[in-house]
Amino acid sequence: MKGALIDVDYITKNEKPIIRLVFKGKRFYKIYDDSFEPYFYLDADDLKEARSAVEKITINAKGKQIKVKRMEAVKKNVLGEEREILKIICNHPRDVPILREELRKIGAIYEHNIPFARAYIKNKGLVPLEIIEFEREGRFLKKIIKIHENPELKLRMLAFDTEVYNPLGVPRQDKDPLIMISYADEEQGVLTYKKIGKKFVHTHKDEEEIINTFCDLVKKKDVELLIGYNSSQFDLPYLKARAKQLGIPLPLGRDGSSFKLSTRGIVTRAKIVGRLHIDLYNIIVFLGIIGALKSFRYTLGEAYSEIVGKEKKEVKKLEIWRLWDEEKGLEPLAEYSLHDAVAAKELADQLLPMEVELSKLVKVPLFDVCGAMTGNLVEQLLMNKAHWENVIVPNTPKEEEINKRRANPIVGAFVKVPEPGIYENIAVFDFRSLYPSIIISYNIDPFTLNCKCCSEKEAFVSPAGYKFCAKKKGLIPKVLEELLVRRMEIKKKMKSYEQNTREYKMLATRQQALKILLNSFYGYLAYPRSRWYSREAGESTTAWGRQYIQETMKEAEKEGFKVLYGDTDALFMLLGDKVKKDALEFMKRINAKLPEKMELELEDFYTRGVFVSKKLSKEEAVGAKKKYALLSESGRIKIRGFELVRRDWAKIAKDTQEKVLETILREGSKDKAMKVVIDVIDNLKNNKVKLEDLVIYTRLKKSLKKYELISPEVAAAQKAKAAGIPLEEGSVVEYVITKKGKSISEKAELAELAKDYDPDYYIEHQVIPAVLKILKELGVSEDDLLFKGKQSTLNGW
DNA sequence: TAATTCGCTAGACCGA
DNA sequence: TCGGTCTAGCGAA
Numbered sequence: 001m002k003g004a005l006i007d008v009d010y011i012t013k014n015e016k017p018i019i020r021l022v023f024k025g026k027r028f029y030k031i032y033d034d035s036f037e038p039y040f041y042l043d044a045d046d047l048k049e050a051r052s053a054v055e056k057i058t059i060n061a062k063g064k065q066i067k068v069k070r071m072e073a074v075k076k077n078v079l080g081e082e083r084e085i086l087k088i089i090c091n092h093p094r095d096v097p098i099l100r101e102e103l104r105k106i107g108a109i110y111e112h113n114i115p116f117a118r119a120y121i122k123n124k125g126l127v128p129l130e131i132i133e134f135e136r137e138g139r140f141l142k143k144i145i146k147i148h149e150n151p152e153l154k155l156r157m158l159a160f161d162t163e164v165y166n167p168l169g170v171p172r173q174d175k176d177p178l179i180m181i182s183y184a185d186e187e188q189g190v191l192t193y194k195k196i197g198k199k200f201v202h203t204h205k206d207e208e209e210i211i212n213t214f215c216d217l218v219k220k221k222d223v224e225l226l227i228g229y230n231s232s233q234f235d236l237p238y239l240k241a242r243a244k245q246l247g248i249p250l251p252l253g254r255d256g257s258s259f260k261l262s263t264r265g266i267v268t269r270a271k272i273v274g275r276l277h278i279d280l281y282n283i284i285v286f287l288g289i290i291g292a293l294k295s296f297r298y299t300l301g302e303a304y305s306e307i308v309g310k311e312k313k314e315v316k317k318l319e320i321w322r323l324w325d326e327e328k329g330l331e332p333l334a335e336y337s338l339h340d341a342v343a344a345k346e347l348a349d350q351l352l353p354m355e356v357e358l359s360k361l362v363k364v365p366l367f368d369v370c371g372a373m374t375g376n377l378v379e380q381l382l383m384n385k386a387h388w389e390n391v392i393v394p395n396t397p398k399e400e401e402i403n404k405r406r407a408n409p410i411v412g413a414f415v416k417v418p419e420p421g422i423y424e425n426i427a428v429f430d431f432r433s434l435y436p437s438i439i440i441s442y443n444i445d446p447f448t449l450n451c452k453c454c455s456e457k458e459a460f461v462s463p464a465g466y467k468f469c470a471k472k473k474g475l476i477p478k479v480l481e482e483l484l485v486r487r488m489e490i491k492k493k494m495k496s497y498e499q500n501t502r503e504y505k506m507l508a509t510r511q512q513a514l515k516i517l518l519n520s521f522y523g524y525l526a527y528p529r530s531r532w533y534s535r536e537a538g539e540s541t542t543a544w545g546r547q548y549i550q551e552t553m554k555e556a557e558k559e560g561f562k563v564l565y566g567d568t569d570a571l572f573m574l575l576g577d578k579v580k581k582d583a584l585e586f587m588k589r590i591n592a593k594l595p596e597k598m599e600l601e602l603e604d605f606y607t608r609g610v611f612v613s614k615k616l617s618k619e620e621a622v623g624a625k626k627k628y629a630l631l632s633e634s635g636r637i638k639i640r641g642f643e644l645v646r647r648d649w650a651k652i653a654k655d656t657q658e659k660v661l662e663t664i665l666r667e668g669s670k671d672k673a674m675k676v677v678i679d680v681i682d683n684l685k686n687n688k689v690k691l692e693d694l695v696i697y698t699r700l701k702k703s704l705k706k707y708e709l710i711s712p713e714v715a716a717a718q719k720a721k722a723a724g725i726p727l728e729e730g731s732v733v734e735y736v737i738t739k740k741g742k743s744i745s746e747k748a749e750l751a752e753l754a755k756d757y758d759p760d761y762y763i764e765h766q767v768i769p770a771v772l773k774i775l776k777e778l779g780v781s782e783d784d785l786l787f788k789g790k791q792s793t794l795n796g797w
Numbered sequence: 798t799a800a801t802t803c804g805c806t807a808g809a810c811c812g813a
Numbered sequence: 814t815c816g817g818t819c820t821a822g823c824g825a826a
Contacts, residue, residue, distance in 0.1 A: 265799040290800085291825085373799045412802030413826070523800025530800085538801080568826045615806065626804055626825050641805075646823060648807085698822070709809050709820050744808065765807085
């Protein structure tokens with residue numbers, strides 16, 4: 001038999017745990033395995049004594065006698081040391097948490113909190129979504145024969161979305177009905193119960209009938225992958241609540257059940273029996289966290305425009321009930337509803353290939369990998385590899401230890417202060433995967449630290465003063481090297497395909513997944529909740545990083561280049577009287593001296609660049625770090641850190657700043673840049689600017705009550721709440737500074753509630769500060785902008 | 798509960 | 814009302 005592995009869990013029959021595997025062949029099917037036993041490890045000084053102590057243990061839990069099933073002495077690498085320990089085999093996974101408390105008294109316990117199904121995957125060497133070839137006996141798995149690559153996984157996908165009647169803004173589950181359910185696969189439709197003159201609309205009798213029809217549709221289409229956006233937190237729970245209200249079932253699962261909610265950290269997920277339900281919102285949040293996505297609100301519309309590159313049809317959320325009530329609102333509402341489902345489908349087409357790759361790489365089923373955070377991905381991957389390296393998985397730290405780690409952060413990267421100014425002919429280099437390549441090169445791992453086998457001379461000694469083994473490879477360096485090498489191979493292979501081919505895109509996705517993982521390892525090493533945390537290892541990684549970038553800067557200066565700026569792994573240098581070839585030769589010389597897996601790469605050559613000074617209370621000008629704009633030889637502009645890349649600045653200020661930067665970079669014209677600013681100031685003064693260009697976006701990171709300081713976004717949210725628009729923790733406040741009030745907070749008003757704007761605020765606090773720091777480098781003062789601005793209104797400057 | 802540190806900047810708040 | 818300090822958010826790498 002063959003099939004792509006979709007999911008693994010377990011059931012209990014006659015008190016025995018049985019692993020259940022879901023495979024995808026022509027359709028989903030289930031295979032069982034009753035041969036796998038739950039276990040954990042016990043490490044004690046005297047194994048014989050420990051053995052007899054364990055044998056005596058019987059715990060009475062809810063009337064049942066719980067005992068250890070069996071014990072085996074096994075040789076394992078325990079926290080860097082080879083030794084014999086006891087493998088404690090239990091009758092049922094739920095016995096593990098009960099027994100471990102007693103066994104803890106005998107010695108150290110390990111791998112006691114690894115979910116049973118996960119342990120099965122790693123023990124059997126399974127890879128989700130690849131084709132597993134196996135022998136079976138009836139419905140039971142006998143033997144795994146081989147795992148084949150599965151480049152093309154095709155699941156029957158259906159995207160859906162719901163609309164709800166909301167006369168009070170927030171819909172009430174007990175009173176406000178569902179009015180539309182939209183869906184999209186090869187065909188698209190909207191289920192509703194009002195007559196709407198559109199081909200894609202299917203009009204039914206009432207709310208009950210559209211819910212039933214939707215469930216029938218899922219069943220009839222034999223949906224394998226159900227896609228929603230925020231569906232675990234909104235659509236599905238709402239559907240369930242309405243079904244309950246109407247007294248009808250919600251048979252979305254293959255067994256007729258609805259779904260089960262689970263929360264992991266900040267992520268809520270809904271699991272449907274026999275189908276994969278993926279909430280794209282969770283993936284979007286993940287991409288936001290790792291910085292793979294430009295910052296924005298995590299709405300379907302924003303995600304769609306950012307990732308698919310198209311605009312979604314929108315209606316105002318608060319208007320939905322009115323559109324439903326008014327005859328002429330129905331068509332736009334139906335179109336909007338349909339497009340939500342279509343957008344979710346297109347978004348899934350873009351996002352899922354990456355999740356599929358991650359699932360295969362870290363060997364976690366797709367459902368669990370979607371929305372998993374980086375710490376989790378790295379941990380799963382390491383736990384899997386640990387099994388094959390015969391290494392015990394270190395325990396999760398206790399709360400006390402976590403707090404200790406958190407209170408004592410690791411010193412990070414080096415950033416050079418740039419000299420403010422406008423420069424020409426700049427070469428930018430960076431170290432490819434700096435931290436991963438350092439970890440590999442110096443065998444940095446919590447358990448290669450202070451090894452017994454290397455003398456002071458033999459070991460790698462970090463600039464932070466810690467010793468790492470030079471003889472036996474640690475788990476983390478080993479895993480990282482595999483990932484790094486695979487990524488390099490893929491990148492090489494990509495060159496042999498045209499960019500728009502299927503093969504190229506597949507490789508690009510795979511490469512991207514590897515990059516995400518590679519970049520997550522250092523963070524995991526320094527993450528207080530990590531199983532593989534090591535202050536010494538983390539500190540050594542950054543210390544070597546600082547050393548390499550600073551030494552390279554020194555070398556550059558020695559060779560006669562002026563080093564303009566540098567941050568962590570990047571180096572900006574002026575060519576001066578040298579040419580590109582000199583810079584490339586410099587790079588070659590550096591590379592010749594670097595360890596094998598480390599490499600300095602050319603990022604690009606830039607014809608012009610702008611660095612500005614930091615805003616200080618005093619007059620002295622100090623260069624600002626993490627803020628620059630560059631124009632590449634090919635005409636591409638690269639801007640970092642400036643207000644125009646931040647969401648908490650108004651569009652009018654960002655656009656103006658962008659135009660000023662572009663003008664200076666491309667044309668080098670001060671007058672033209674000034675003219676741009678003066679025009680904008682004029683428009684602001686004359687009330688010619690649209691309100692939407694004045695909106696400032698800020699996320700509320702805590703609940704409203706918890707703020708010590710009432711900042712503008714908090715004030716705006718408070719007012720909004722009073723007006724019946726609740727904004728909870730995590731939502732993005734969109735506000736405008738109006739004329740009404742004294743302080744800026746008092747003037748702040750939710751964009752949809754604002755009636756006017758305060759031109760002075762936008763001129764003095766938004767546009768001027770954003771552009772002045774740039775124009776100052778050309779000798780322009782604030783008065784130059786304001787005075788000429790005034791003049792222009794009088795006599796048309 | 799769910800990767801890290803470095804860095805800039807705003808606006809509130811507070812005391813002189 | 815001024816200037817320093819602190820809270821808070823967001824971006825770079």
